[in-house]
Amino acid sequence: MDNLLPIKFRILHYLSTVETACADDFLIALKDEYGREKYFKKSVITEHLMDMKANFIIDDDEVLLDDAGQLVIYYKINDEGRKLLKKYLPKSWKNA
Amino acid sequence: MNDIVNRSAFAMKRQMDANFEKKGVLTGLFSGCTWGANNVLLGFALTLVPVLSGDAALYAIPLAAACINDTCAGLWLLLYNMSAGRLKEIFRSLKTMPGLMVCIAALMGGPIANSGYLLGISMAGPAYALTITALYPLVGAILSRIFLKQQILPRVWAGMLLSVVGAIIISYVPPEGDNSANFYLGIFFASLAALGWGSEAVLAVFGMSMIDPKIAINIRELTSGLCMAIFILPVVGGWAVLSEIIVLPATFATFAIAALAAGVSYLAWYMANSKCGVAKGMALNGTFVMWGVIFSAIFLGQELTQNLVAGSLCVLCGATLVAINPKEFFHKTEVA
Numbered sequence: 001m002d003n004l005l006p007i008k009f010r011i012l013h014y015l016s017t018v019e020t021a022c023a024d025d026f027l028i029a030l031k032d033e034y035g036r037e038k039y040f041k042k043s044v045i046t047e048h049l050m051d052m053k054a055n056f057i058i059d060d061d062e063v064l065l066d067d068a069g070q071l072v073i074y075y076k077i078n079d080e081g082r083k084l085l086k087k088y089l090p091k092s093w094k095n096a
Numbered sequence: 097m098n099d100i101v102n103r104s105a106f107a108m109k110r111q112m113d114a115n116f117e118k119k120g121v122l123t124g125l126f127s128g129c130t131w132g133a134n135n136v137l138l139g140f141a142l143t144l145v146p147v148l149s150g151d152a153a154l155y156a157i158p159l160a161a162a163c164i165n166d167t168c169a170g171l172w173l174l175l176y177n178m179s180a181g182r183l184k185e186i187f188r189s190l191k192t193m194p195g196l197m198v199c200i201a202a203l204m205g206g207p208i209a210n211s212g213y214l215l216g217i218s219m220a221g222p223a224y225a226l227t228i229t230a231l232y233p234l235v236g237a238i239l240s241r242i243f244l245k246q247q248i249l250p251r252v253w254a255g256m257l258l259s260v261v262g263a264i265i266i267s268y269v270p271p272e273g274d275n276s277a278n279f280y281l282g283i284f285f286a287s288l289a290a291l292g293w294g295s296e297a298v299l300a301v302f303g304m305s306m307i308d309p310k311i312a313i314n315i316r317e318l319t320s321g322l323c324m325a326i327f328i329l330p331v332v333g334g335w336a337v338l339s340e341i342i343v344l345p346a347t348f349a350t351f352a353i354a355a356l357a358a359g360v361s362y363l364a365w366y367m368a369n370s371k372c373g374v375a376k377g378m379a380l381n382g383t384f385v386m387w388g389v390i391f392s393a394i395f396l397g398q399e400l401t402q403n404l405v406a407g408s409l410c411v412l413c414g415a416t417l418v419a420i421n422p423k424e425f426f427h428k429t430e431v432a
Contacts (some may be wrong), residue, residue: 038181
Protein backbone atom coordinates (compact mmCIF):
# COMPACT_ATOMS: atom_id res chain seq x y z
CA MET A 1 0.00 0.00 0.00
CA ASP A 2 1.40 3.40 -0.95
CA ASN A 3 1.83 6.24 1.52
CA LEU A 4 0.25 8.85 -0.72
CA LEU A 5 -2.36 11.31 0.43
CA PRO A 6 -5.74 11.47 -1.32
CA ILE A 7 -5.08 13.75 -4.28
CA LYS A 8 -7.30 16.60 -3.09
CA PHE A 9 -5.54 16.58 0.29
CA ARG A 10 -2.17 16.54 -1.50
CA ILE A 11 -3.17 19.53 -3.64
CA LEU A 12 -3.92 21.50 -0.47
CA HIS A 13 -0.66 20.34 1.05
CA TYR A 14 1.33 21.29 -2.04
CA LEU A 15 -0.24 24.75 -2.01
CA SER A 16 1.12 25.23 1.52
CA THR A 17 4.66 24.72 0.21
CA VAL A 18 4.53 27.29 -2.59
CA GLU A 19 3.42 30.90 -2.92
CA THR A 20 0.81 30.24 -5.63
CA ALA A 21 0.14 27.49 -8.18
CA CYS A 22 -2.11 26.83 -11.18
CA ALA A 23 -3.53 23.48 -12.38
CA ASP A 24 -0.61 22.87 -14.73
CA ASP A 25 1.87 23.39 -11.87
CA PHE A 26 0.20 20.54 -9.95
CA LEU A 27 0.34 18.27 -13.00
CA ILE A 28 4.10 18.77 -13.16
CA ALA A 29 4.87 18.80 -9.43
CA LEU A 30 2.79 15.72 -8.52
CA LYS A 31 3.52 13.67 -11.64
CA ASP A 32 5.98 11.38 -9.87
CA GLU A 33 3.39 10.51 -7.22
CA TYR A 34 0.16 10.22 -9.19
CA GLY A 35 1.29 10.29 -12.82
CA ARG A 36 0.42 6.66 -13.49
CA GLU A 37 -3.15 7.01 -12.26
CA LYS A 38 -6.00 7.37 -14.71
CA TYR A 39 -7.79 10.20 -12.95
CA PHE A 40 -4.68 12.37 -12.55
CA LYS A 41 -5.64 14.97 -15.12
CA LYS A 42 -6.07 18.70 -15.39
CA SER A 43 -9.89 18.67 -15.32
CA VAL A 44 -9.87 16.75 -12.00
CA ILE A 45 -7.31 19.10 -10.45
CA THR A 46 -9.23 22.17 -11.66
CA GLU A 47 -12.46 20.84 -10.13
CA HIS A 48 -10.74 20.12 -6.79
CA LEU A 49 -9.28 23.63 -6.75
CA MET A 50 -12.69 25.18 -7.40
CA ASP A 51 -14.30 22.97 -4.73
CA MET A 52 -11.68 24.01 -2.19
CA LYS A 53 -12.20 27.65 -3.06
CA ALA A 54 -15.97 27.21 -2.62
CA ASN A 55 -15.21 25.76 0.82
CA PHE A 56 -13.10 28.80 1.73
CA ILE A 57 -9.83 26.99 2.35
CA ILE A 58 -7.96 28.43 -0.65
CA ASP A 59 -8.27 31.72 -2.55
CA ASP A 60 -7.67 32.57 -6.16
CA ASP A 61 -4.82 34.93 -6.89
CA GLU A 62 -3.54 35.91 -10.32
CA VAL A 63 -5.78 35.41 -13.36
CA LEU A 64 -4.31 35.52 -16.88
CA LEU A 65 -4.48 34.09 -20.39
CA ASP A 66 -1.70 31.83 -21.67
CA ASP A 67 -0.21 32.01 -25.18
CA ALA A 68 -3.03 29.81 -26.51
CA GLY A 69 -5.64 32.16 -25.05
CA GLN A 70 -6.59 29.66 -22.33
CA LEU A 71 -7.56 30.90 -18.88
CA VAL A 72 -4.95 30.29 -16.16
CA ILE A 73 -5.89 30.80 -12.50
CA TYR A 74 -3.32 30.80 -9.72
CA TYR A 75 -4.45 29.76 -6.25
CA LYS A 76 -2.99 30.28 -2.79
CA ILE A 77 -3.78 28.64 0.52
CA ASN A 78 -5.44 30.80 3.21
CA ASP A 79 -5.46 30.65 7.02
CA GLU A 80 -8.40 28.21 7.13
CA GLY A 81 -6.56 25.85 4.80
CA ARG A 82 -3.39 26.06 6.89
CA LYS A 83 -5.41 25.37 10.05
CA LEU A 84 -6.86 22.23 8.45
CA LEU A 85 -3.43 21.00 7.44
CA LYS A 86 -2.01 21.69 10.89
CA LYS A 87 -4.80 19.68 12.46
CA TYR A 88 -5.35 16.82 10.02
CA LEU A 89 -2.20 16.24 7.99
CA PRO A 90 -0.83 12.79 8.95
CA LYS A 91 2.29 12.93 11.14
CA SER A 92 4.43 11.21 8.52
CA TRP A 93 3.68 14.10 6.15
CA LYS A 94 4.31 16.81 8.73
CA ASN A 95 7.86 15.63 9.17
CA ALA A 96 8.43 15.06 5.44
CA MET B 97 -3.15 45.59 -24.98
CA ASN B 98 -2.39 44.09 -21.55
CA ASP B 99 -5.50 45.73 -20.25
CA ILE B 100 -7.64 44.03 -22.89
CA VAL B 101 -6.07 40.63 -22.11
CA ASN B 102 -6.66 41.17 -18.38
CA ARG B 103 -10.26 42.12 -18.96
CA SER B 104 -10.96 39.08 -21.11
CA ALA B 105 -9.22 36.84 -18.54
CA PHE B 106 -11.46 38.21 -15.78
CA ALA B 107 -14.54 37.87 -17.98
CA MET B 108 -13.63 34.21 -18.65
CA LYS B 109 -13.11 33.62 -14.94
CA ARG B 110 -16.46 35.18 -14.05
CA GLN B 111 -18.08 32.89 -16.61
CA MET B 112 -16.23 29.88 -15.16
CA ASP B 113 -17.37 30.76 -11.61
CA ALA B 114 -20.96 31.22 -12.82
CA ASN B 115 -20.85 27.84 -14.58
CA PHE B 116 -19.45 26.22 -11.43
CA GLU B 117 -22.31 27.62 -9.34
CA LYS B 118 -24.87 26.61 -11.96
CA LYS B 119 -23.41 23.10 -12.04
CA GLY B 120 -23.75 22.89 -8.25
CA VAL B 121 -27.41 23.94 -8.35
CA LEU B 122 -28.31 21.60 -11.22
CA THR B 123 -26.47 18.72 -9.52
CA GLY B 124 -28.43 19.41 -6.32
CA LEU B 125 -31.74 19.38 -8.20
CA PHE B 126 -30.72 16.19 -9.98
CA SER B 127 -29.96 14.59 -6.60
CA GLY B 128 -33.50 15.45 -5.47
CA CYS B 129 -35.01 14.02 -8.65
CA THR B 130 -33.09 10.74 -8.44
CA TRP B 131 -33.79 10.44 -4.69
CA GLY B 132 -37.50 10.81 -5.50
CA ALA B 133 -37.08 8.02 -8.07
CA ASN B 134 -35.28 5.92 -5.45
CA ASN B 135 -38.11 6.42 -2.95
CA VAL B 136 -40.72 5.31 -5.47
CA LEU B 137 -38.65 2.31 -6.65
CA LEU B 138 -37.90 1.33 -3.06
CA GLY B 139 -41.59 1.61 -2.22
CA PHE B 140 -42.34 -0.69 -5.15
CA ALA B 141 -39.59 -3.13 -4.09
CA LEU B 142 -41.09 -3.27 -0.58
CA THR B 143 -44.41 -4.44 -2.01
CA LEU B 144 -42.56 -7.49 -3.36
CA VAL B 145 -41.26 -8.52 0.07
CA PRO B 146 -43.13 -11.49 1.60
CA VAL B 147 -45.68 -10.38 4.20
CA LEU B 148 -44.43 -10.44 7.78
CA SER B 149 -46.32 -9.49 10.88
CA GLY B 150 -45.81 -7.49 14.08
CA ASP B 151 -42.43 -6.01 14.92
CA ALA B 152 -40.85 -7.57 11.84
CA ALA B 153 -43.06 -5.47 9.59
CA LEU B 154 -42.54 -2.38 11.74
CA TYR B 155 -38.75 -2.36 12.08
CA ALA B 156 -37.07 -5.30 10.37
CA ILE B 157 -38.37 -4.73 6.83
CA PRO B 158 -37.69 -0.97 6.57
CA LEU B 159 -34.27 -1.32 8.20
CA ALA B 160 -33.35 -4.31 6.03
CA ALA B 161 -34.47 -2.29 2.99
CA ALA B 162 -32.33 0.67 4.10
CA CYS B 163 -29.39 -1.70 4.58
CA ILE B 164 -29.79 -3.23 1.09
CA ASN B 165 -30.25 0.24 -0.40
CA ASP B 166 -27.04 1.61 1.11
CA THR B 167 -24.94 -1.52 0.57
CA CYS B 168 -25.99 -1.97 -3.07
CA ALA B 169 -25.57 1.77 -3.72
CA GLY B 170 -22.08 1.46 -2.23
CA LEU B 171 -21.30 -1.47 -4.54
CA TRP B 172 -22.58 0.45 -7.61
CA LEU B 173 -20.39 3.39 -6.61
CA LEU B 174 -17.45 1.05 -6.09
CA LEU B 175 -17.84 -0.18 -9.68
CA TYR B 176 -18.03 3.43 -10.87
CA ASN B 177 -14.90 4.46 -8.95
CA MET B 178 -12.99 1.35 -10.00
CA SER B 179 -13.76 1.98 -13.66
CA ALA B 180 -12.48 5.56 -13.26
CA GLY B 181 -9.26 4.32 -11.62
CA ARG B 182 -10.07 5.75 -8.19
CA LEU B 183 -9.96 2.54 -6.09
CA LYS B 184 -6.63 3.45 -4.45
CA GLU B 185 -8.09 6.81 -3.46
CA ILE B 186 -10.66 5.03 -1.28
CA PHE B 187 -7.98 3.32 0.81
CA ARG B 188 -5.86 6.48 0.94
CA SER B 189 -8.83 8.48 2.15
CA LEU B 190 -9.72 5.94 4.84
CA LYS B 191 -6.25 6.39 6.33
CA THR B 192 -6.84 10.10 6.95
CA MET B 193 -8.91 11.98 9.52
CA PRO B 194 -11.20 13.57 6.86
CA GLY B 195 -11.94 10.04 5.57
CA LEU B 196 -12.82 8.90 9.09
CA MET B 197 -15.10 11.92 9.45
CA VAL B 198 -17.01 10.72 6.41
CA CYS B 199 -17.38 7.36 8.20
CA ILE B 200 -18.88 9.16 11.22
CA ALA B 201 -21.15 11.08 8.81
CA ALA B 202 -22.23 7.69 7.45
CA LEU B 203 -23.14 6.44 10.92
CA MET B 204 -25.11 9.60 11.67
CA GLY B 205 -27.01 9.60 8.38
CA GLY B 206 -27.35 5.82 8.06
CA PRO B 207 -27.93 3.58 11.09
CA ILE B 208 -28.62 6.36 13.64
CA ALA B 209 -30.97 8.53 11.54
CA ASN B 210 -32.79 5.61 9.91
CA SER B 211 -33.37 3.83 13.22
CA GLY B 212 -34.40 7.10 14.90
CA TYR B 213 -36.86 7.80 12.08
CA LEU B 214 -38.59 4.42 12.37
CA LEU B 215 -38.58 4.38 16.17
CA GLY B 216 -39.90 7.97 16.18
CA ILE B 217 -42.81 7.06 13.91
CA SER B 218 -43.56 3.96 15.92
CA MET B 219 -43.49 5.63 19.36
CA ALA B 220 -44.68 9.20 18.74
CA GLY B 221 -46.86 8.55 15.70
CA PRO B 222 -46.28 9.75 12.13
CA ALA B 223 -47.94 13.15 12.65
CA TYR B 224 -45.23 14.34 15.01
CA ALA B 225 -42.30 12.21 13.86
CA LEU B 226 -42.59 13.10 10.16
CA THR B 227 -42.89 16.81 10.97
CA ILE B 228 -39.79 16.73 13.17
CA THR B 229 -37.69 14.70 10.74
CA ALA B 230 -38.68 17.02 7.87
CA LEU B 231 -36.75 19.74 9.70
CA TYR B 232 -33.41 18.09 8.95
CA PRO B 233 -32.36 20.62 6.25
CA LEU B 234 -32.72 23.40 8.81
CA VAL B 235 -30.64 21.44 11.32
CA GLY B 236 -27.96 20.96 8.65
CA ALA B 237 -27.99 24.64 7.72
CA ILE B 238 -27.69 25.75 11.36
CA LEU B 239 -24.84 23.29 12.01
CA SER B 240 -23.04 24.38 8.82
CA ARG B 241 -23.37 28.01 9.93
CA ILE B 242 -21.88 27.18 13.34
CA PHE B 243 -19.20 24.63 12.48
CA LEU B 244 -18.29 25.36 8.85
CA LYS B 245 -18.87 29.14 9.12
CA GLN B 246 -20.84 28.94 5.86
CA GLN B 247 -22.68 32.14 4.98
CA ILE B 248 -26.37 31.60 4.30
CA LEU B 249 -28.26 34.40 2.55
CA PRO B 250 -31.70 35.43 3.89
CA ARG B 251 -33.15 34.35 0.52
CA VAL B 252 -31.72 30.83 1.00
CA TRP B 253 -33.11 30.66 4.57
CA ALA B 254 -36.53 31.71 3.25
CA GLY B 255 -36.39 29.12 0.45
CA MET B 256 -35.38 26.40 2.90
CA LEU B 257 -38.22 27.26 5.28
CA LEU B 258 -40.70 27.14 2.41
CA SER B 259 -39.34 23.75 1.30
CA VAL B 260 -39.57 22.36 4.84
CA VAL B 261 -43.17 23.60 5.16
CA GLY B 262 -43.90 21.92 1.82
CA ALA B 263 -42.34 18.65 2.99
CA ILE B 264 -44.44 18.79 6.19
CA ILE B 265 -47.63 19.41 4.19
CA ILE B 266 -46.86 16.47 1.88
CA SER B 267 -46.14 14.04 4.70
CA TYR B 268 -48.87 15.40 6.99
CA VAL B 269 -50.87 12.80 8.83
CA PRO B 270 -53.56 13.92 11.31
CA PRO B 271 -52.59 13.18 14.93
CA GLU B 272 -54.42 10.18 16.33
CA GLY B 273 -54.85 11.66 19.77
CA ASP B 274 -53.95 8.52 21.76
CA ASN B 275 -50.33 9.23 22.53
CA SER B 276 -48.42 6.11 23.49
CA ALA B 277 -46.57 5.71 26.76
CA ASN B 278 -43.34 6.21 24.86
CA PHE B 279 -44.47 9.43 23.16
CA TYR B 280 -41.61 11.60 24.42
CA LEU B 281 -39.09 8.89 23.68
CA GLY B 282 -40.49 8.86 20.13
CA ILE B 283 -40.04 12.62 19.87
CA PHE B 284 -36.46 12.12 21.04
CA PHE B 285 -35.82 9.48 18.36
CA ALA B 286 -37.39 11.64 15.63
CA SER B 287 -35.17 14.55 16.73
CA LEU B 288 -32.20 12.20 16.66
CA ALA B 289 -33.06 11.37 13.04
CA ALA B 290 -33.20 15.07 12.09
CA LEU B 291 -29.90 15.62 13.88
CA GLY B 292 -28.41 12.56 12.17
CA TRP B 293 -29.32 13.63 8.63
CA GLY B 294 -28.45 17.27 9.32
CA SER B 295 -25.07 16.51 10.84
CA GLU B 296 -24.23 13.98 8.12
CA ALA B 297 -24.02 16.71 5.50
CA VAL B 298 -21.92 18.96 7.72
CA LEU B 299 -19.42 16.24 8.68
CA ALA B 300 -19.22 15.03 5.08
CA VAL B 301 -18.66 18.52 3.68
CA PHE B 302 -15.91 19.05 6.22
CA GLY B 303 -14.28 15.78 5.15
CA MET B 304 -14.74 16.66 1.49
CA SER B 305 -12.64 19.80 1.94
CA MET B 306 -9.78 17.34 1.63
CA ILE B 307 -11.17 14.29 -0.13
CA ASP B 308 -13.00 13.80 -3.40
CA PRO B 309 -16.84 13.77 -3.08
CA LYS B 310 -16.95 10.72 -5.37
CA ILE B 311 -14.79 8.84 -2.86
CA ALA B 312 -16.56 10.28 0.17
CA ILE B 313 -19.96 9.04 -0.95
CA ASN B 314 -18.59 5.59 -1.69
CA ILE B 315 -17.16 5.39 1.83
CA ARG B 316 -20.44 6.73 3.24
CA GLU B 317 -22.67 4.18 1.54
CA LEU B 318 -20.52 1.14 2.29
CA THR B 319 -19.94 2.17 5.93
CA SER B 320 -23.63 2.79 6.49
CA GLY B 321 -24.73 -0.45 4.80
CA LEU B 322 -22.18 -2.62 6.60
CA CYS B 323 -22.82 -1.06 10.02
CA MET B 324 -26.55 -1.54 9.62
CA ALA B 325 -25.99 -5.16 8.62
CA ILE B 326 -23.65 -5.87 11.56
CA PHE B 327 -25.10 -3.80 14.41
CA ILE B 328 -28.75 -2.95 13.69
CA LEU B 329 -30.26 -5.83 11.72
CA PRO B 330 -29.41 -8.58 14.25
CA VAL B 331 -31.26 -6.61 16.97
CA VAL B 332 -34.49 -6.21 14.96
CA GLY B 333 -34.46 -9.58 13.20
CA GLY B 334 -33.52 -8.00 9.90
CA TRP B 335 -31.28 -10.83 8.75
CA ALA B 336 -34.33 -13.05 8.35
CA VAL B 337 -35.83 -10.43 6.01
CA LEU B 338 -32.55 -10.11 4.11
CA SER B 339 -32.30 -13.85 3.57
CA GLU B 340 -35.88 -13.90 2.22
CA ILE B 341 -35.21 -11.03 -0.21
CA ILE B 342 -31.92 -12.38 -1.54
CA VAL B 343 -33.50 -15.65 -2.73
CA LEU B 344 -36.17 -13.82 -4.75
CA PRO B 345 -34.38 -12.67 -7.95
CA ALA B 346 -37.08 -10.23 -9.13
CA THR B 347 -37.39 -8.63 -5.70
CA PHE B 348 -33.66 -8.35 -5.22
CA ALA B 349 -33.21 -6.94 -8.75
CA THR B 350 -35.81 -4.24 -7.97
CA PHE B 351 -33.90 -3.33 -4.80
CA ALA B 352 -30.66 -3.23 -6.82
CA ILE B 353 -32.19 -0.87 -9.41
CA ALA B 354 -33.55 1.34 -6.62
CA ALA B 355 -30.06 1.34 -5.11
CA LEU B 356 -28.61 2.47 -8.44
CA ALA B 357 -30.88 5.52 -8.25
CA ALA B 358 -29.80 6.00 -4.62
CA GLY B 359 -26.10 5.81 -5.55
CA VAL B 360 -26.51 8.36 -8.34
CA SER B 361 -28.58 10.60 -6.08
CA TYR B 362 -26.17 10.49 -3.14
CA LEU B 363 -23.22 11.09 -5.48
CA ALA B 364 -24.97 14.16 -6.88
CA TRP B 365 -25.95 15.36 -3.39
CA TYR B 366 -22.40 15.12 -2.03
CA MET B 367 -21.06 16.89 -5.13
CA ALA B 368 -23.66 19.65 -4.78
CA ASN B 369 -22.91 20.08 -1.06
CA SER B 370 -19.26 20.41 -1.89
CA LYS B 371 -19.91 23.01 -4.62
CA CYS B 372 -22.67 25.20 -3.27
CA GLY B 373 -22.68 24.63 0.50
CA VAL B 374 -24.75 22.54 2.89
CA ALA B 375 -27.81 24.81 3.08
CA LYS B 376 -28.34 25.04 -0.67
CA GLY B 377 -27.37 21.40 -1.24
CA MET B 378 -29.88 20.16 1.35
CA ALA B 379 -32.68 22.41 0.14
CA LEU B 380 -32.20 21.31 -3.47
CA ASN B 381 -31.97 17.66 -2.46
CA GLY B 382 -35.14 18.22 -0.42
CA THR B 383 -37.11 18.53 -3.67
CA PHE B 384 -37.19 14.72 -3.60
CA VAL B 385 -40.56 14.86 -1.81
CA MET B 386 -42.00 16.76 -4.78
CA TRP B 387 -40.36 14.41 -7.31
CA GLY B 388 -41.69 11.46 -5.31
CA VAL B 389 -45.22 12.85 -5.64
CA ILE B 390 -44.77 13.41 -9.40
CA PHE B 391 -43.30 9.95 -10.07
CA SER B 392 -45.94 8.22 -7.92
CA ALA B 393 -48.72 10.02 -9.81
CA ILE B 394 -47.26 9.18 -13.23
CA PHE B 395 -46.01 5.63 -12.71
CA LEU B 396 -48.08 4.28 -9.82
CA GLY B 397 -51.30 6.18 -10.54
CA GLN B 398 -51.34 7.70 -7.05
CA GLU B 399 -54.18 10.16 -6.49
CA LEU B 400 -53.07 13.80 -6.24
CA THR B 401 -54.65 15.15 -3.06
CA GLN B 402 -54.80 18.85 -2.15
CA ASN B 403 -52.03 18.32 0.40
CA LEU B 404 -49.71 16.73 -2.16
CA VAL B 405 -50.25 19.52 -4.70
CA ALA B 406 -49.98 22.38 -2.18
CA GLY B 407 -46.91 20.83 -0.52
CA SER B 408 -45.20 20.18 -3.86
CA LEU B 409 -45.79 23.78 -4.95
CA CYS B 410 -44.26 25.02 -1.68
CA VAL B 411 -41.21 22.78 -2.22
CA LEU B 412 -40.89 23.99 -5.82
CA CYS B 413 -41.10 27.67 -4.84
CA GLY B 414 -38.67 27.10 -1.96
CA ALA B 415 -36.11 25.33 -4.15
CA THR B 416 -36.43 28.03 -6.82
CA LEU B 417 -35.82 30.71 -4.21
CA VAL B 418 -32.75 28.82 -2.98
CA ALA B 419 -31.36 28.34 -6.48
CA ILE B 420 -32.14 31.63 -8.18
CA ASN B 421 -31.76 35.19 -7.02
CA PRO B 422 -35.00 36.78 -8.32
CA LYS B 423 -33.31 40.20 -8.65
CA GLU B 424 -30.55 38.84 -10.88
CA PHE B 425 -32.98 36.64 -12.80
CA PHE B 426 -35.35 39.47 -13.71
CA HIS B 427 -32.46 41.85 -14.34
CA LYS B 428 -31.03 39.38 -16.87
CA THR B 429 -34.42 39.02 -18.52
CA GLU B 430 -34.73 42.80 -18.86
CA VAL B 431 -31.28 43.05 -20.44
CA ALA B 432 -32.08 40.23 -22.82
